[in-house]
Amino acid sequence: MRSAISQLILIAAAVSPVCADTIVLKNGGRIVAASVSEDGDRVIYETAAGELSLPKSSVAKIERDNLAYSPVTSVVVGPPVSAPEVELGHDYEDVSRLTIHNDAVDFGYIARLESEARTGLAGPSAKAAAAHSAAAEFMMSKGDANGAMDHLREALALTPDDIPALLNLAILYLHNSDYTQALGPLEHARRFTPNSSPLAADIAKLMGWAYSGANNLDRAIEEWKLSEKLRPDAEVERALVKAERDKSEEENYREGETAHFDLKYYGGANPDLAAEILRNLEEDFNDLESQLSYSPPQQIAVILYTKQAFADITRAPGWVGALNDGRLRIPVQGLTSVTPELARVLKHELTHSFVGQKTHGRAPTWLQEGIAQWMEGKRSSSTAPGILEAASQSALPNLRSLEGSWMGLPANTVSIAYPWSLAVIESVIQSGDLSDVDRLMDRIGASTSDEGAVREVLRTDYGGLEQQSLEYLHHEYIH
Numbered sequence: 001m002r003s004a005i006s007q008l009i010l011i012a013a014a015v016s017p018v019c020a021d022t023i024v025l026k027n028g029g030r031i032v033a034a035s036v037s038e039d040g041d042r043v044i045y046e047t048a049a050g051e052l053s054l055p056k057s058s059v060a061k062i063e064r065d066n067l068a069y070s071p072v073t074s075v076v077v078g079p080p081v082s083a084p085e086v087e088l089g090h091d092y093e094d095v096s097r098l099t100i101h102n103d104a105v106d107f108g109y110i111a112r113l114e115s116e117a118r119t120g121l122a123g124p125s126a127k128a129a130a131a132h133s134a135a136a137e138f139m140m141s142k143g144d145a146n147g148a149m150d151h152l153r154e155a156l157a158l159t160p161d162d163i164p165a166l167l168n169l170a171i172l173y174l175h176n177s178d179y180t181q182a183l184g185p186l187e188h189a190r191r192f193t194p195n196s197s198p199l200a201a202d203i204a205k206l207m208g209w210a211y212s213g214a215n216n217l218d219r220a221i222e223e224w225k226l227s228e229k230l231r232p233d234a235e236v237e238r239a240l241v242k243a244e245r246d247k248s249e250e251e252n253y254r255e256g257e258t259a260h261f262d263l264k265y266y267g268g269a270n271p272d273l274a275a276e277i278l279r280n281l282e283e284d285f286n287d288l289e290s291q292l293s294y295s296p297p298q299q300i301a302v303i304l305y306t307k308q309a310f311a312d313i314t315r316a317p318g319w320v321g322a323l324n325d326g327r328l329r330i331p332v333q334g335l336t337s338v339t340p341e342l343a344r345v346l347k348h349e350l351t352h353s354f355v356g357q358k359t360h361g362r363a364p365t366w367l368q369e370g371i372a373q374w375m376e377g378k379r380s381s382s383t384a385p386g387i388l389e390a391a392s393q394s395a396l397p398n399l400r401s402l403e404g405s406w407m408g409l410p411a412n413t414v415s416i417a418y419p420w421s422l423a424v425i426e427s428v429i430q431s432g433d434l435s436d437v438d439r440l441m442d443r444i445g446a447s448t449s450d451e452g453a454v455r456e457v458l459r460t461d462y463g464g465l466e467q468q469s470l471e472y473l474h475h476e477y478i479h
Contacts, residue, residue: 023036023043023045023054023059023062023385024059024060024061024062025058025059025060025385036062038056039053041055041056041057042054042055042056043055043056043059043062054389084167084198084199084202091127091130092130092133092134095127095130095131095134096130096131096134096137098131099131099134099135099138100134100135100138105135105138105139109131110128110131110132110135113127113128113131114128114158116128117158125158125159126158126159128155128158129154129155129156129158129159129162129165130155132151132152132154132155132158132165133151133152133155133162133164133165133168135151136148136149136151136152136155136165136168139151140172142446143445143446143447143448144446145172145175145176145360145445145446148168148172149169149172149173152165152168152169152172153169156169156185160188161188161192163189163192163193163199166185166186166188166189167185167186167189167199167202167203167206169185170182170183170184170185170186170189170206170210171206173185173210174206174209174210174213175360175361176297176357176360177213177296177297177298177357178297178298179209179210179211179212179213179214179298180210180214180298181297182206182209182210182213183207183210183211183214186203186206186207186210187207189203190203190207195230198231200230201227201230201231201233202227204223204224204226204227204230205223205224205227205233205235205236207219207223208220208221208223208224208227208236208239208240208243209239211223212239212243212326213298213326214298215262215298215299215301215327217243217246217247217250218247220239220243221240221243221244221247224236224239224240224243225240228240245313246303246313249305249309249312249313250264250303252267253265253266253267253303254266254267254269254271254274256274256275256278257299258278258281258282259282259299260281260282260285260296260299260300261278261281261282261285261299261300261301261302262299262300262301262302263277263278263301263302263303263304264301264302264303264304265303265304265332266304266305266306266309268306268333269304269332269333270335270336272336272337273304273332273335273336273337273338274304276337276338277302277304277332277338277342277346278302280338280343280346281302281346281350284346284347284350285350288347288350288351288354288375289354291375291434292354292355292358292438292441293438294354294357294358296353296354296357297357300327300328300350300353301326301327301328302327302328302330303327303328303329303330304330304331304332305329305330305331305332305333306331306333307331307333309331310323310329310330310331313329314329321345322345322348322349323349324349324352324353324356326353328346328349328350328353330342330345330346330349344376344377344378345376347375347376347377348372348373348375348376349372351371351372351375351376352368352372355367355368355371355372355441356368358441358442358445359441359442359444359445360445362444362445362447362450363441363444363445364399364402364403364404364444364450365402365403365404365405365406365417365421366399366402366403366417366420366421366424367421367425367440367441367444367450369417369418369421369422370421370422370423370424370425370426371425371437371441373418373421373422373425374422374425374426374429378422379422379426380419380422380423380426380473380476380477381477383419383422383423384423384473384474384476384477384478385477385478386416386419387416387419387420387423387470387473388470388473388474388478390416391470395416396416396420396466397413397416397417397420398462398466399424399451399462399465399466400451400462402417402420402421403450420469423469423472423473424465424466424469425437426469426472427465427468427469427472427473428440428458428465430472430476431468431472436457436458439457440453440454440457440458443456443457
């Protein structure tokens with residue numbers, strides 16, 4: 001299997017305080033804007049879609065609010081985990097052609113090879129293993145990671161020392177955020193790979209990602225240093241620098257642990273706050289596990305920082321209030337208990353872990369952000385008028401433009417993308433129920449097209465989903 005398998009992309013959202021004004025409309029609607037001014041018979045207001053306006057005759061009053069909260073988003077890309085190039089057996093291509101044809105796996109052919117392999121001869125066993133590897137490659141091309149893993153396990157039952165199968169199985173475990181499981185095949189592959197082999201550096205690199213995901217920074221650093229010694233690699237160098245920065249910062253941090261979380265917090269933080277955060281996260285975990293029909297396989301790391309340490313470690317823009325890059329990184333300086341705002345941030349960030357892992361890192365940003373906001377308890381009542389106004393002026397971003405990273409988007413676009421994503425998810429849930437979102441996540445996790453997954457599950461394309469969402473907002477919130 002030579003195709004690269006992308007690892008987790010977690011979209012990390014937070015909230016940061018900004019000044020905001022609210023336009024109260026005579027029809028009862030409310031528009032939250034960055035700033036509001038008056039010009040003649042028009043009210044001018046700044047939104048994520050740019051400068052918009054409406055007639056004064058439609059405005060009841062303008063509320064000035066310097067303590068509003070506006071959502072912001074940062075995008076963090078997980079480790080670039082992909083299968084290294086491995087020389088396959090000379091007859092692999094022939095076996096592959098006989099295993100995969102007419103866009104399907106020939107299970108009859110595999111069964112015949114397995115029957116021949118029961119003779120105990122090496123040749124038939126190798127061919128049957130090659131057929132399972134070819135089937136695994138085909139399954140991955142269709143987005144069926146579980147099916148691919150099943151075939152790779154079958155291949156390894158026949159030829160336990162098959163290095164390509166071992167590495168590809170480890171890649172799939174990493175892809176599923178099952179980091180501890182990935183260590184087994186990697187350690188096995190290492191036993192048969194001398195340091196003089198180019199694969200030795202690849203194995204150390206993957207071991208580093210596995211230990212990092214399993215919250216063992218010491219071993220991750222050890223493996224990445226070995227990988228760098230065997231073969232310099234820019235990705236490994238970046239990961240190593242980041243891991244060493246984390247280790248240095250967390251050297252004197254206190255620790256806490258529950259069944260699902262591994263928490264570290266700076267010495268000045270109140271231990272009671274750390275314990276309360278863990279209790280909240282466990283409650284959130286149970287709720288998300290029930291609602292999203294998924295349970296992350298590993299403990300999730302949570303780091304509580306001072307504001308300065310958060311800025312130094314994450315190197316995130318100043319407007320980022322919390323971060324999820326596989327570890328929940330949250331500044332809590334000055335807090336002595338879990339405030340309602342912190343509770344929402346915790347639920348939001350944890351939702352990103354669930355959605356990212358459930359979709360194997362394939363969830364588009366609009367889906368990630370929409371679900372995270374819904375789960376933290378936000379609804380579109382205050383933002384619906386602004387979204388509808390932006391749509392009326394053709395200033396609303398389409399969903400296709402919101403699939404990838406939002407990091408490079410202008411701040412005004414991000415600020416409307418956030419409530420717009422919530423509105424889309426809210427409309428899907430209200431038009432059906434949460435199971436539609438659950439099925440959409442499953443389909444996206446096994447699909448190469450986000451819009452294709454939308455079409456399969458919701459029986460509409462992006463244009464139809466956008467129109468449905470706007471109609472929902474108008475019907476639900478505009479009277």
